Amino acid sequence: MSTASTQLPEGRYGRSADEGSDRKLKVVGIALGVILLxxxxxxxxxxxxxxxxxxxVITFSASDNEVEVHLEVHKDADAHGYCTLRSQAANGAEVGRADFRFDQNASRVDKxxxxxxxxxxxxxxxLGxxxx
Incomplete structure (x- = not known):
């Protein structure tokens, strides 16, 4: 005796609902990916x-009360601003922080x-x- 098949004939009744939702998920995923990029x-x-x-920072050397920092700055020639430097002790505690201005009319400043x-x-x- 043979048993009757419980599956519908393939292709006879159109696409299943799962295939349609898979396609929608792919479209939504692609759209979200493009937006994210x-x-x-x-x-x-x-x-x-x-x-x-x-x-x-090119180099630095530290003593007990100060840190000498060789800083190379690149900027637009007419730009004026400042850079913030900080130093930390061996235990990670901040021991110094300062802003240094750069108002020279040059595109590269070594200080x-x-x-x-x-x-x-x-x-x-x-820091920035x-x-x-």
Missing amino acids: ALIGWFGYDQISGTRISAQ VLTLRTTAKGTTAEL CYDD
């Missing part, structure tokens, strides 16, 4: 284009700066540069 690109562009002053500290600093960290 566009937002990431927009925020990235805004972050890069909005910065007119950038810098990097050796003195950051005064309350104890011996073991780091020289650039900001234009006026």
Whole structure:
């Protein structure tokens, strides 16, 4: 004896409801992915284009009451602003923080700066540069 099949003949009654919802989920997923990529690109562009002053710490040397920092600043020639530096002790406590102005009419500025500290600093960290 043979048993009767309980499945519907394939292709005879159209697509199942699961296939339709799968397609909708794919479309929604693609649309959300495109929107997410566009937002990431927009925020990235805004972050890069909005910065007119950038810098990097080249070297630093520390003593008991100060940290000398060699800072290289890149900026638009007409930009004026400041960079914030900080130093931390070996235990991670902040021992010094200061803002240093850069108002020169040059696109590249090399400066050796003195950051005064309350104890011996073991780091020289650039927190950021900001234009006026």
